[in-house]
Amino acid sequence: MALKVSARGRVPPFIVMDVMKAASELEALGRDVIHLEVGQPSTGLPFKAVEPVKRLIGESALGYTVANGIDELRDRIVGHYRTAQGVQVEPESVFITTGSSAGFQLAFLAAFDAGDRIAVASPGYPAYRHILSSLGLEPVLLQVGPEERFQPTVEILEELDGKIDGIIIASPSNPTGTILPKPEFERVIEYCRSNDIRVISDEIYHGISYGMDVTTVAGVSRPEIVINSFSKYFSMTGWRIGWLVVPPDLRRSIECLAQNHYISPPTISQWAAVYAFDCIDELQANVARYKTNREILLQSLTDIGFGRIAPSDGAFYLYSDISSQTNDSVSYCSELLDQTGVAMTPGVDFDPVNGRRSVRISFAGSTENIEEAARRITQSQQR
Ligand SMILES: Cc1ncc(COP(=O)(O)O)c(C=O)c1O
Known part of the structure; x- marks a missing residue:
């Protein structure tokens, strides 16, 4: 039997999601993982919205x-x-x-x-x-x-x-x-x-x-x-x-x-x-947290000599050149995850041509986690 399989479905993986899967597998083994790979706020639905949503579940057929x-x-x-x-x-x-x-x-x-x-x-x-x-x-x-x-x-x-x-x-x-x-x-x-x-x-x-x-x-x-x-x-x-x-x-x-x-x-x-x-007040407080996180990470990465970092004018990412450390961002991210429990995304996900020299780091998490991640990354570079 040779059943047809569409060529259109043959797309490359979304590597962020693959890294997230690897990080979650480590977590399942009991490791303490900090997720800087995925662009996802650590906060959920704003608090004031929770009660009316709960009410609706009870009252409406939706x-x-x-x-x-x-x-x-x-x-x-x-x-x-x-x-x-x-x-x-x-x-x-x-x-x-x-x-x-x-x-x-x-x-x-x-x-x-x-x-x-x-x-x-x-x-x-x-x-x-x-x-x-x-x-x-x-x-x-x-x-x-x-x-x-x-x-x-x-x-x-x-x-x-x-x-x-x-x-x-x-x-x-x-x-x-x-x-x-x-x-x-x-x-x-x-x-x-x-x-x-x-x-x-x-x-x-x-x-x-x-x-x-x-x-x-x-x-x-x-x-x-x-x-x-x-x-x-x-x-x-x-x-x-x-x-x-x-x-x-x-x-x-x-x-x-x-x-x-x-x-x-x-x-x-x-x-x-x-x-x-x-x-909106709560959402603006989240943005203030991203701003603090961005400053903490920028400072730490600059201190340990990470290469050029794109001007992070908005969103919650730092995209950094790491060619002074490696030409293989995939191995770099996988080793960093293994050694420190910090997950970040290799640049190849975003740029098939030059992405082997870059990584993307998300600072959408809690400030506590960002501080801990910065400490672990700094320590790993000093080894
Ligand atoms: C630039 C950009 N567009 C679109 C999306 C997809 O977001 P969603 O489908 O959750 O709205 C993302 C998710 O990370 C993104 O970074």
Whole structure:
């Protein structure tokens, strides 16, 4: 028998998740592991949202909702754009999704046809490449570095060989945390509009920045697609809930795709997200914790001579060059985990070309854990 197995399903692993699995296996053996590999806040759903969610479980059948999500949540998102960023967004442009991960599928399916070419920065979030190729789309890697703050520029786009149909921009970026300053961001958007390139702006780290402003592409009747999520700023990774802001020409097809692929996003999570909007003080306290953690780690890594670290303007990552220590970030991370119980992610997950010389360290955990991790890393370098 030779049953067919699809080539589309043959995507590389998301290495972060493999490292997390190895770290969890060590934990199961009784080792004390500190998770700096995964971009996940150590906090959960904000406290004030917990009681109303519990009540709802007792009182409501929590059945399906309409495919684009409940009005209450879409209205809160519209209000959030108004108060946090001073931006007007139409309620009918907001689509609630099962995490931003489902948002990518919907956006890519609605905007592109098989064979289309989509530019992504490298280093960049690996799932962009892998979701694109599993859908028959071609990721076009834009090799970016410290000169352009690890972000795409018009100059890089002008040098591309062949036409691209779309581009994913993430500012702040994962893995670097770098932000594209507003004038450069707008130049890229202008260039894409004049060259019929659909922009998908992954704004999942908006709300988490350390002094620099972020730019949203959300607005009335704009051609760009916004991807966002409750996983990071709202500290709700496991609730699997996110949203899109969708331009008019894609709304009906995204609605039909969502109806067929997902029926509706998780109902309980939609309500939890509504209540999370009442907890902005707590969420801001989380951001203050990330800022403290960032300073602690930056100081320790600089003290032990880690190489160039990308300017971590936002998100909760440090992306560091480790070529002074090794040219094999995979072995480096695995040995560090084994020796110290500190898990971090090798750069190859984010950059197949140069990632063997880099690591990504997440500082989304508790300050106590970050201090302990810094102590263990320092000790291991002194051996
Ligand atoms: C840049 C970026 N986009 C999207 C995601 C996916 O997040 P979720 O599906 O939890 O919304 C992540 C997760 O780490 C990310 O870093």
